[in-house]
Amino acid sequence: MKLTFLLPALLVIGAVSGSALGAQNERENDKSFKRDHDKRVEYKRDERRHEKKQRIEHKKEKREDRKQEKRKLAKYKQEKREQYRYNQRKYNYLTSHHNSVAYRQNRFINHLPRNSASIRFNGISFTFNDGLYYRKAKRGYHVVKPPRGLRINTLPRNYRHFKHHNTTYYTYQNVYYIADNDGYTVVDEPSTRLNQAIKVGNVNDYSLGQTYDSLPQAAQAVIINSQQYFKYGGIYFLPQISGDDIKYLAIKLG
Template sequence: MKTFIKSFVLPSLFIVAFATQVSAQSRRTTTTTTTTKTKKAPVKKTTKATTRRVASTKVTYKKPSKKVVSVRNVPNRTVVKYNNQNYYYANNKYYTQSRGRYIVIAPKIGFRINILPTNYRRVRHNNYNYYNVNGTFYIQTNNQYEVVEPEVGTIVYELPNDYEKVVIDGQTYYEYANILYEKVQVDGTRAYEVVGIIDVQ
């Protein structure tokens, strides 16, 4: 009888215990898998994790042309030179000269000034302190302020008056100075989140 127990019962118990342990482990691993939902983005990721870019050829503007407002002169203007181009600053706006008239423009990336315009708003996102002036984002670099592209996820609470609506892959966004925004709610307040940058081609 002892020989029967040693020969058949103990090995059988060992096999049953081993099979139970294996099946328990396999059950445990299958029940702990999780799925996460990701928001479909219409723009391509580049090597920078914080920047998403979309080709201008994929952007459709809702209005076929933009109304350009120009003025004959800009009183009390300050001339700021950048990359051999003159910008004319007055009334918290930048202008460029074309055919004897002045047109409001957004300064280009890399443009630097010594003093921020008076109507700036401080915007914090991740490790950046941005200064937003009429849809243009600056960061402080040494003793100057440089125009930069904001990171995706940056939130602002208002857009410049001359923003435009655009459609990308069937979804509507807001665009100003090649920055794409999506309307969102933050603590019950309407806001606009940066979702990408248009690559002008």
């Protein structure tokens, strides 16, 4: 009889205990799930931070690469500008110094001056620039004398002119031209008449800076820096054309 009453009570106690145990397990499972969730959230957050950091570093590297490319490009442009200025100075030097350089045949240069013009005469090619004539060599160019009859359209700068036997001659760098049909033709040097000689006793009778009609008989022809002089003692006479006559300027060299 007693067992009959105890059995339902035991069943009730077992059910209550089972419910309590189930609730406790659910609470532990919830805590475990929450901990796992927090870990996953933290992992994803760390992963996003790492990716963001990598993107920032990649952008910095790209910016640095662009800066280096700009620096290289700027350096390359600067070198090109310096090379261009050097070429300009070189060509300007070659061009501007022609006026002070007398003709020297076979004078050699590596590069032609700027604004040079090609001239063909009797099957021979010449290059003309500001009064000087060049011909192509194996390496570079040689200065040459132009042949008689060669024609140019314009005279070189700083040319001189004089009249001889009613003919006007134009000369530059010991090359002589006459006007011919809106151009100028190379001719032989005209034979200019000398004034009558004036006999002078010795070198002391000449004064520097004075012009004389004739040279001393003992004067010797010399060429200094491609310029023709006549030396007498310690005095040098520089030939100068004046009309149909040649005068001689007494100077001191050195």
